[in-house]
Amino acid sequence: MIRILFAPAGCPLLLHHSEKLPHEESCEWRPYPCPCPGASCKWQGTLEAVMNHLALAHKSITTLQGEDIVFLATDIELPGAVDWVMMQSCYGQHFLLVLEKQERIEGHQQFFAAVLLIGSRKQAEGFAYRLELNGNRRRLSWEAVPRSIHDGITSAILNSDCLVFDAAVAHLFAEAGNLGINVTISMC
Amino acid sequence: MIRILFAPAGCPLLLHHSEKLPHEESCEWRPYPCPCPGASCKWQGTLEAVMNHLALAHKSITTLQGEDIVFLATDIELPGAVDWVMMQSCYGQHFLLVLEKQERIEGHQQFFAAVLLIGSRKQAEGFAYRLELNGNRRRLSWEAVPRSIHDGITSAILNSDCLVFDAAVAHLFAEAGNLGINVTISMC
Structure with a gap:
């Protein structure tokens, strides 16, 4: 039995060697990566530090207040892979709204949109979101x-587990x- | 000025030669083709004859009554291009529900679902439909x-103007x- 990598951060588990890696992937004590799409920002830290990091290093992200807002993505016909990101603040929480344009299949451009809670998985379970295109x-x-x-x-994009x-x-x-x-956020 | 191909059917228009072909494509007096997906049935006739044709030549199509029904597509993982078709009857009209699985882009299977009114374009404008996947x-x-x-x-599938x-x-x-x-049908 060995302690996992994130024991110093607080994880109390003692696991067999074979269980160590799969658990570390999903461990609640694993540091939070910067939630901005794309892998350009290498920051990671505690959940409490994420908002501070965004405010300092990603100043360009707009925040809208309210449960029901419009996420406006401009110039969607720009060529290549593009990300649109904004923040929505409601119910005392912050949500990151992400729209990604990708060519996952060659010659076939697709858009993927989802909402992420700046919080833990357990907290996220208490909410639902709706994305709607109208016209x-x-x-x-x-x-x-x-x-x-x-x-x-x-992984949401890879599994089409978002608006595609x-x-x-x-x-x-x-x-x-x-x-x-x-975008509409509701509490469950 | 010449009469168009469907003048004997009732179209009153006299058009220049250059306007004849584009108009014939969309002429309300053009015969209705068999609405079953795929091009295997070559039947065509008047709108009034369509239901009779379906009852005689496509007996396997199930009809459900009501504005709000469940269209159950079985064995969706069957390989290759597959069509699922059923009929919904409400508001004194018949609607054809179609789900098609295609590989429009090689290596990328997609599903396309839409509702067609067994009626003219003008009649169709008076309705709306909703398709919903839940779970x-x-x-x-x-x-x-x-x-x-x-x-x-x-053309709906080609333009992704349906549920994709x-x-x-x-x-x-x-x-x-x-x-x-x-599937929910409503009147506008």
């Missing part, structure tokens, strides 16, 4: 439990190259 | 005006390989 007598919507920033957005739509759908809902996504 | 604290929904069977579903989701999303919502899609 021209059409509506596309996705509802789910927010991800914790501990998990990040990469292609360039043709984006075009149906966009106005002058900008896409407005209605 | 595991997730919901994906699409709302739009039904297509007329005069237009068919091919990939195999991973289908897997998120399926139970034992079957996918239940809630």
